[in-house]
Structures are given as C-alpha cells and as structure tokens.
Amino acid sequence: MLPPFTPALATWAAFAFFLVNGKPCPPLGPVLPTTQQPSRDATVADAVKALKDRFALITAGFEGSAVSIGVQSIHENNPLVDLHFTPDKKLQRGSQTVTANSVYRIGSATKLFTVLAVLQQENINLEDPVTKYLPSLLANQPRGSDIEAVKWNEVTVGALASHVAGIGRDMAFDIAIFPGPWDDMGLPPVKSNSGPRCSGLGGTKTCNAGDLLSQFTKRHPQYAPFSAPFYSNVGTSLLGLVVEAASNKTLDQLMHENILGPLGMSNTTLIQGPSSDQWAFIPVNESTWGLSLGVSDSAGGMYSNTADMLKFGTALLKYDLLGEAKTRKWLKPHVFTSSAGQFLGAPWEIERSDRLTSDGRLVEIYTKAGDLGLYHSMFALVPDYDLVISVMTAGPEASAAFFFSANIVSQVLKAIVPAVDQASRNVAKANFVGTYSDSSTNSTVVLDMDGGPGLVLANWTIRGFDVLANFPKYSVTPSSKAIPGLARLYPSGLQAANQTGWRMVFDQVSESEGQKFDAEVVMQDGSCVNWGTMDRFNYDFVGLEEFVFNLSLDGVAASINPRAFDVMLRRVSN
Numbered sequence: 001m002l003p004p005f006t007p008a009l010a011t012w013a014a015f016a017f018f019l020v021n022g023k024p025c026p027p028l029g030p031v032l033p034t035t036q037q038p039s040r041d042a043t044v045a046d047a048v049k050a051l052k053d054r055f056a057l058i059t060a061g062f063e064g065s066a067v068s069i070g071v072q073s074i075h076e077n078n079p080l081v082d083l084h085f086t087p088d089k090k091l092q093r094g095s096q097t098v099t100a101n102s103v104y105r106i107g108s109a110t111k112l113f114t115v116l117a118v119l120q121q122e123n124i125n126l127e128d129p130v131t132k133y134l135p136s137l138l139a140n141q142p143r144g145s146d147i148e149a150v151k152w153n154e155v156t157v158g159a160l161a162s163h164v165a166g167i168g169r170d171m172a173f174d175i176a177i178f179p180g181p182w183d184d185m186g187l188p189p190v191k192s193n194s195g196p197r198c199s200g201l202g203g204t205k206t207c208n209a210g211d212l213l214s215q216f217t218k219r220h221p222q223y224a225p226f227s228a229p230f231y232s233n234v235g236t237s238l239l240g241l242v243v244e245a246a247s248n249k250t251l252d253q254l255m256h257e258n259i260l261g262p263l264g265m266s267n268t269t270l271i272q273g274p275s276s277d278q279w280a281f282i283p284v285n286e287s288t289w290g291l292s293l294g295v296s297d298s299a300g301g302m303y304s305n306t307a308d309m310l311k312f313g314t315a316l317l318k319y320d321l322l323g324e325a326k327t328r329k330w331l332k333p334h335v336f337t338s339s340a341g342q343f344l345g346a347p348w349e350i351e352r353s354d355r356l357t358s359d360g361r362l363v364e365i366y367t368k369a370g371d372l373g374l375y376h377s378m379f380a381l382v383p384d385y386d387l388v389i390s391v392m393t394a395g396p397e398a399s400a401a402f403f404f405s406a407n408i409v410s411q412v413l414k415a416i417v418p419a420v421d422q423a424s425r426n427v428a429k430a431n432f433v434g435t436y437s438d439s440s441t442n443s444t445v446v447l448d449m450d451g452g453p454g455l456v457l458a459n460w461t462i463r464g465f466d467v468l469a470n471f472p473k474y475s476v477t478p479s480s481k482a483i484p485g486l487a488r489l490y491p492s493g494l495q496a497a498n499q500t501g502w503r504m505v506f507d508q509v510s511e512s513e514g515q516k517f518d519a520e521v522v523m524q525d526g527s528c529v530n531w532g533t534m535d536r537f538n539y540d541f542v543g544l545e546e547f548v549f550n551l552s553l554d555g556v557a558a559s560i561n562p563r564a565f566d567v568m569l570r571r572v573s574n
C-alpha cells in the first residue's frame with residue numbers, strides 16, 4: 001500500500017475555473033505545443049523534487065527491493081527524473097549501487113521489441129494468417145470441434161500482436177510435467193506419450209520452437225479469433241518465429257541490426273544477460289537470472305537498463321525506428337478491455353486518464369508491463385507531452401505490493417504531467433497569446449488563454465467583419481444560432497519550415513442542447529463529437545477553421561494567417 005498522493009501543484013487550483021463554462025471538447029492529442037525544455041521550468045523542478053520525496057517514502061521500508069525510475073523529454077539529452085533505490089540485501093556478485101545503468105530483467109516489455117521487429121519487416125503483412133509463415137501450425141493441429149481446435153487460418157499476425165487471437169496463454173505453466181499430487185487432487189492420469197514435454201521451470205527442459213509448434217496446437221482455443229482481448233505469451237513467441245521465418249534471420253540478429261545496435265542500447269540483450277553480473281541488480285532468491293526462456297525469450301526474456309529504455313522511447317517518439325506514419329499507427333488502440341481506462345494496442349497496454357491535467361481532458365499513456373520472477377517493470381510513453389518513462393523494480397517488497405510498477409508509473413505521471421502541462425502553457429502563452437492585426441485590411445485576431453485547453457480565439461475580425469460571431473453563417477444552410485461555446489485553436493501537428501498548422505474548434509457542437517443531451521444519452525461525454533464535425537465550413541478549397549502561424553527561430557509567433565481569408569496578421573502585442 002502506497003502513502004496517499006497529494007497533488008501539491010498550483011495547476012490544480014485552476015481546475016474549477018473552466019468547468020462552469022461547460023466542458024471543452026478538444027480534438028484528440030496535444031492541445032498546445034509541448035515545451036522543448038521542461039528541465040528549465042520551475043514548476044517542473046518542483047514536481048521532480050516532490051516525486052523524489054515521495055520516492056523516498058515509497059522505498060523507505062524496502063530491505064531487498066531495488067527501484068529505478070527514469071523520465072525523459074525527447075527534446076532533451078538528460079533525463080528529467082533519475083531516481084534509484086539500492087536495498088541492503090542483494091547478491092554480492094551483482095551491482096552494489098543501483099543506477100540508470102543497472103541491468104534488470106524487463107519481462108514482457110520484451111514484447112515491444114518483438115512486435116517492432118515484425119513491423120520493421122517489410123515483407124510481413126499483419127493481415128496475413130499466421131499459417132502463411134508457420135504452416136506447421138495447421139499441419140500439427142489435431143482435429144476437433146470449434147471448442148477444441150484453434151482455427152489457425154483465422155489467426156492473423158496482427159491478432160497475435162494485440163492479444164485477440166483467442167489462443168491460450170502459456171506453455172511453461174502446465175503442471176502435468178511436474179511431479180505433484182495431481183492424482184490426489186482429482187485430476188486424471190496424464191495421457192501416455194502425449195503429455196507436455198517442456199516448460200523450462202523447475203529444472204525441466206526449456207521449450208524450443210519445435211516444441212511450441214508441435215505441442216501448443218494441442219491446446220484448445222480460449223475464444224474465437226477477434227472476440228475479446230486475452231493475454232497470450234505464446235502469441236508473441238509465435239511472432240518471434242514469424243519474423244525469423246520471414247527474414248531468415250534470428251530475432252536476436254534482427255534486434256541488433258535494426259534496434260539495439262543503431263540506438264547504442266549496449267546493455268540490452270535478448271537471450272543472455274550482461275557479460276558481467278556486476279552491471280546488474282540481482283535480488284536475493286531470484287530464480288530467473290541468467291535463465292533463457294527458450295522460444296519464450298521473445299515474449300519475456302530481455303534484459304535492459306533505465307538508460308537504454310529511455311533511449312528506446314526517445315527514438316520511437318522521434319520516428320527513428322519506424323517511419324512517422326507507421327509510428328503513429330503503432331501508437332493507436334486496437335481493442336477495448338473491460339476497464340474503461342485501459343485499451344490494447346499491439347502490444348501496448350494503453351491507459352486513458354482525465355486526472356492528469358488541469359483542463360481535465362483525456363490523455364493517453366502507452367505502457368508495457370513486464371513481470372518475471374522478482375522483476376517487475378513498466379515502460380511508458382506519453383506522446384502528448386513527448387515524455388518517456390521507465391520504471392524497473394526487483395525484489396520481495398516490489399513483488400508483494402499490488403501492481404507495484406504500474407502504481408509507480410501512475411505516481412510519476414501524477415507528479416510530472418501536470419507540471420510539464422503547466423510549463424507548456426507558460427511557453428505557449430509567451431509565444432502565441434496577444435493581438436494580431438493587419439491595418440491595410442482592417443483585420444484583427446486576439447488570442448487568449450484561460451484554464452481550458454488550447455488557445456482561446458477571443459476576436460476574429462477580418463476586413464472589418466466580425467467573422468467569429470457570424471461563423472455559422474459561412475454555410476449553404478446558414479444558421480443564425482449563437483456560436484457553441486468558446487472558439488479555441490489547437491495545433492494540428494502539420495508543420496512546414498517555420499510554419500505550424502492549427503485549427504479552430506468550438507467547445508461544443510451545441511452548448512445549450514449539449515448538456516441536456518449528455519444527461520439523456522447512455523455514453524460518457526456523449527456530445528463530445530468534435531472529431532466528426534470539424535471542417536464543415538470551406539471556401540475556395542480552404543477550410544475556414546485552418547490557421548497557420550509563422551514562427552521565428554525560437555518558436556515565437558510572428559504572424560497568423562486564417563487561411564480561407566488570405567490575410568497575414570502580424571503580432572502587434574503580447
């Protein structure tokens with residue numbers, strides 16, 4: 001149980017301020033440019049210090065568990081947060097002082113690297129059935145009813161990556177291979193000759209590729225493909241075999257050539273641990289250290305350290321590992337779960353939180369948890385704020401606490417994200433807020449900021465005409481309704497040299513009717529459908545909601561261009 005977290009930040013004071021005006025419905029994604037220098041911001045510095053104090057409280061009673069936390073902005077070279085706890089009890093042959101270089105096992109965070117290797121392989125189509133690459137799955141499948149036999153032809157490579165294949169979870173935990181009182185516990189004798197032959201646990205033979213392909217087919221489906229998310233380590237082991245079949249290289253080779261080598265992740269390994277145990281934190285009684293998981297290494301076998309994982313996340317968000325569009329595609333959900341706050345990607349475990357920023361909007365966190373023996377890690381990306389988080393823990397206390405590494409990631413998010421959000425707001429205020437005008441056309445744009453997301457478009461007058469107040473009239477079916485709430489500007493992410501694209505979005509589709517609708521319909525935030533209502537107003541091929549800023553080299557707005565009106569308004573005051 002962790003001590004309760006008290007947000008000590010001034011940002012939370014702004015919380016109540018905007019809610020009285022109705023909840024804004026910003027487009028998904030960042031609502032302002034993210035600060036490029038969070039470490040220079042005083043609010044962020046305070047948050048880092050508060051997190052450090054909290055870290056000391058959390059680890060205070062730990063005798064045998066190490067904890068490492070790293071947080072980095074992809075725009076900076078040094079981590080924002082670099083916290084490590086070294087317990088008194090640890091193996092003598094391991095590292096005696098835990099740092100960002102200390103190697104841990106990362107368990108299932110390995111799945112990120114295996115799926116990435118698949119995505120990097122141009123000749124693998126995620127829509128292909130897995131049997132295209134591993135035909136022996138079909139050949140080895142014993143006949144059976146739909147309740148007994150997996151329909152391997154319907155299991156796609158993509159289904160394996162996002163845990164929707166409906167196949168069983170593991171090979172290693174079948175107790176039939178272990179001597180035990182199973183007969184006394186009501187189980188029938190194991191069928192002669194056809195029982196499990198490998199596990200890797202407790203001194204048994206580790207499963208190899210041949211074992212997996214010949215024996216896993218005996219397991220029943222747990223669901224039909226694409227029914228429901230169902231965590232499967234075997235699914236990722238199969239992906240490891242798919243990528244080896246498609247490339248005729250080992251997964252280890254592919255990772256070194258395409259990921260670990262280019263990024264200089266020199267302490268990250270797939271099959272064997274570091275060449276010296278002194279680089280690693282090894283808890284007392286750890287049974288998995290140095291143990292290869294065989295064909296399951298691709299699902300949970302890797303070793304890494306905080307420094308390497310921060311490099312990995314930074315490269316990913318900078319589009320160095322996949323192309324831009326492919327990276328963005330990878331960072332999207334594929335399937336819901338039965339938690340309203342958790343979705344699945346491939347194999348991202350995606351969290352959605354409206355508790356992180358003062359505007360109360362939803363922020364997505366792309367995570368991957370990993371558990372092996374006494375090791376528990378979680379890696380996380382917050383794309384809206386260009387942040388990478390690595391949490392690694394190992395030891396008895398870290399193993400006993402409920403979802404310990406996930407809880408630590410939440411504590412990090414609660415401390416750091418509101419502060420980076422505030423820092424970004426401060427920068428955006430200095431860079432964009434103010435009056436823009438063009439006297440030759442009698443045009444004015446006024447940008448402001450309130451407690452809500454984005455910039456507030458407070459005045460939009462072009463050629464002497466009040467565009468903002470009359471916006472619903474720029475239509476073939478003009479409306480004389482009032483505009484629905486405040487107009488805000490949000491970055492679209494489109495960039496060209498020193499220009500950035502933004503778009504105007506009203507807070508609500510209809511402010512007066514929206515609240516009533518929300519109260520009557522079955523879904524949360526029912527009226528927040530701006531994604532579907534944007535860009536209905538066009539003139540001469542240009543959207544009336546399109547705005548472009550010209551920026552100076554230091555990111556300060558010099559002018560704004562409401563594109564459809566084709567006037568360039570210079571920033572005349574802040």
Ligand SMILES: *[C@@H]1O[C@H](CO)[C@@H](O)[C@H](O)[C@H]1NC(C)=O
Nearest residue numbers: 244245246247248249250251
């Ligand atoms: C590459 O292909 C050869 C010939 O088919 C095969 O023997 C070898 O196992 C393959 N290697 C990998 C890593 O798949």
Ligand SMILES: *[C@@H]1O[C@H](CO)[C@@H](O)[C@H](O)[C@H]1NC(C)=O
Nearest residue numbers: 101102266267274275278279
């Ligand atoms: C791993 O990290 C240690 C420092 O902790 C470093 O001395 C060593 O060179 C690294 N290993 C490799 C293979 O680079």
Ligand SMILES: *[C@@H]1O[C@H](CO)[C@@H](O)[C@H](O)[C@H]1NC(C)=O
Nearest residue numbers: 063064089090283284285396
């Ligand atoms: C290691 O295991 C032994 C035997 O189960 C146990 O007595 C001991 O307390 C354990 N040590 C730690 C640090 O967990």
Ligand SMILES: *[C@@H]1O[C@H](CO)[C@@H](O)[C@H](O)[C@H]1NC(C)=O
Nearest residue numbers: 443444446458459460461466
């Ligand atoms: C917008 O600015 C223009 C020019 O300064 C001014 O005449 C007008 O009253 C302003 N409109 C609003 C709604 O503030």
Ligand SMILES: *[C@@H]1O[C@H](CO)[C@@H](O)[C@H](O)[C@H]1NC(C)=O
Nearest residue numbers: 441442443461463464465466
């Ligand atoms: C400029 O526009 C304002 C309305 O915003 C209007 O009152 C004023 O007369 C215009 N000035 C000129 C010179 O057209």
Ligand SMILES: *[C@@H]1O[C@H](CO)[C@@H](O)[C@H](O)[C@H]1NC(C)=O
Nearest residue numbers: 497498499550558559568570
């Ligand atoms: C804005 O930038 C574009 C492209 O660099 C340039 O053509 C234009 O003159 C700039 N306008 C202003 C007002 O700086």
Ligand SMILES: *[C@@H]1O[C@H](CO)[C@@H](O)[C@H](O)[C@H]1NC(C)=O
Nearest residue numbers: 497498550551552553558559
């Ligand atoms: C934008 O870039 C162009 C070309 O690089 C340059 O001429 C112009 O001065 C820049 N505008 C600003 C506002 O810095």
